[in-house]
Amino acid sequence: MLGIGVILPGPADFAAWRAEARKLLAAAIPPEQVEWRVAGEARGLFAEAPPPDVAGAVRVPRRFVDLAQVAIRHRDPARFALLYRALWRIAQGDAGLLETATDPDVIRLEAMAKSVRRDAHKMHAFLRFREVATEDGLRHVAWFEPEHHILEAETRFFLDRFGAMRWSILTPQASAHWDGTTLRMGPGGARRDAPPEDAGDDLWRAYYAAIFNPARLKPAAMRAEMPVKYWRNMPEAREIPRLMAEAPRRAAEMVARGATAPAARRQRNTLAVPEVAPEMDGDDLDALRRALAARNDLPPWAAQATQLVFGEGPLGAALLFVGEQPGDEEDLAGRPFVGPAGRLFDRALAEVGIDRTGTYVTNAVKHFKFTPTGRRRLHQGPDAGDIAYYRPFLRKEVGLVAPRLVVSLGATALRALTGKAMAVTKVRGVVTRTEDGLPLLPTVHPSYLLRLPDRNAQEREWARFVADLKAARMATA
Numbered sequence: 423m424l425g426i427g428v429i430l431p432g433p434a435d436f437a438a439w440r441a442e443a444r445k446l447l448a449a450a451i452p453p454e455q456v457e458w459r460v461a462g463e464a465r466g467l468f469a470e471a472p473p474p475d476v477a478g479a480v481r482v483p484r485r486f487v488d489l490a491q492v493a494i495r496h497r498d499p500a501r502f503a504l505l506y507r508a509l510w511r512i513a514q515g516d517a518g519l520l521e522t523a524t525d526p527d528v529i530r531l532e533a534m535a536k537s538v539r540r541d542a543h544k545m546h547a548f549l550r551f552r553e554v555a556t557e558d559g560l561r562h563v564a565w566f567e568p569e570h571h572i573l574e575a576e577t578r579f580f581l582d583r584f585g586a587m588r589w590s591i592l593t594p595q596a597s598a599h600w601d602g603t604t605l606r607m608g609p610g611g612a613r614r615d616a617p618p619e620d621a622g623d624d625l626w627r628a629y630y631a632a633i634f635n636p637a638r639l640k641p642a643a644m645r646a647e648m649p650v651k652y653w654r655n656m657p658e659a660r661e662i663p664r665l666m667a668e669a670p671r672r673a674a675e676m677v678a679r680g681a682t683a684p685a686a687r688r689q690r691n692t693l694a695v696p697e698v699a700p701e702m703d704g705d706d707l708d709a710l711r712r713a714l715a716a717r718n719d720l721p722p723w724a725a726q727a728t729q730l731v732f733g734e735g736p737l738g739a740a741l742l743f744v745g746e747q748p749g750d751e752e753d754l755a756g757r758p759f760v761g762p763a764g765r766l767f768d769r770a771l772a773e774v775g776i777d778r779t780g781t782y783v784t785n786a787v788k789h790f791k792f793t794p795t796g797r798r799r800l801h802q803g804p805d806a807g808d809i810a811y812y813r814p815f816l817r818k819e820v821g822l823v824a825p826r827l828v829v830s831l832g833a834t835a836l837r838a839l840t841g842k843a844m845a846v847t848k849v850r851g852v853v854t855r856t857e858d859g860l861p862l863l864p865t866v867h868p869s870y871l872l873r874l875p876d877r878n879a880q881e882r883e884w885a886r887f888v889a890d891l892k893a894a895r896m897a898t899a
């Protein structure tokens with residue numbers, strides 16, 4: 423008897439595979455009689471008959487569908503046959519097949535799905551867009567070499583994150599192109615079709631160097647997490663050998679230095695709490711700052727701060743950023759976002775081409791709240807009462823600057839601007855309104871990026887933060 427030859431239109435086309443598998447089952451064709459291949463691939467040695475055209479429906483456990491949809495993206499040419507064999511066995515009465523963890527077919531399918539998921543995870547973390555100027559404006563183009571046929575499925579991830587940009591992802595097997603409204607899949611390309619370098623590469627390197635902790639270096643774990651094969655398409659990878667070579671010396675220096683000594687305290691500045699508070703009636707930013715500094719009903723902890731840290735930037739700035747509260751360095755300098763979170767913020771602004779001096783940067787809470795512990799001052803988050811205390815000042819400040827777009831950095835700023843406690847992760851990147859009706863784009867606080875424990879998460883979240891800032895830039899361009 424001739425074998426049955428089934429030709430699928432694409433290498434990971436689950437719908438087509440399912441339609442063919444249903445027909446084969448309805449015609450009771452056992453798995454060993456079927457040859458599967460993708461259109462354009464060479465056929466096997468044996469003569470093949472076309473598949474039967476019999477209508478059929480089969481009920482399979484949801485778990486099989488979920489597993490099959492992922493496993494079919496594996497590059498192993500045997501995946502279609504393996505899936506059909508599992509389906510055949512289930513249809514023959516082995517309804518609990520997938521629960522049999524020791525079954526060789528199940529082991530293989532689970533391993534395939536795991537490998538596909540891992541590949542997708544690496545794509546999210548390690549794909550790097552570079553800017554290309556085209557006739558229609560900027561396009562972001564990335565070259566990536568996935569192990570499996572994951573591109574089409576993973577476009578969902580990039581549409582969610584970078585829906586506001588125009589982008590292309592090129593891989594050896596296929597490409598995806600987003601023009602802001604339509605997604606188009608195309609043929610594969612070559613590495614030379616993607617731009618080799620852009621200005622953002624230096625920032626990736628700087629960011630990587632900033633988050634690299636020499637004292638935590640575990641080379642084997644690092645290579646497992648960021649396999650060397652991805653390095654050639656990642657600008658920051660060029661830094662890795664140098665950082666690894668320097669790590670022992672830097673770690674030894676860190677131990678020798680011990681805990682960082684805090685900078686010498688300045689005298690609390692002369693903007694002391696007066697006996698009688700003037701009305702908060704400033705009609706310019708300086709008057710507002712003085713009015714706040716002169717309050718005699720500040721929250722009690724504010725008395726231990728060095729000084730009031732007010733916002734800075736030009737009146738009429740198109741973009742206004744609101745953070746949480748000054749940290750240790752801001753308290754000493756009297757300026758917002760000049761410490762570690764500020765440096766990361768500056769880097770992200772530079773990456774998207776926003777000139778900080780043209781923006782207005784401020785905080786929801788204007789004094790550094792901390793717990794003194796020995797020689798360090800431990801940041802203490804503001805509570806609802808603190809946020810409520812400074813809110814009228816923030817609203818007035820934002821109203822005076824009158825920006826086209828307000829960007830809240832983190833949950834405190836979002837709460838101060840909307841009057842509502844919300845999870846930033848649920849609303850980030852979606853423009854809403856401040857309580858006073860100004861457009862508001864919520865995103866995460868830069869220090870959130872500094873706290874993430876693993877490098878994948880850091881890189882993924884960095885890319886999302888940069889994308890949010892890019893959206894803010896585009897909205898006010």
Ligand code: URA
Binds near residue numbers: 745747749757758
């Ligand atoms: N974090 C903030 O929210 N604001 C600053 O100014 C510094 C750190």
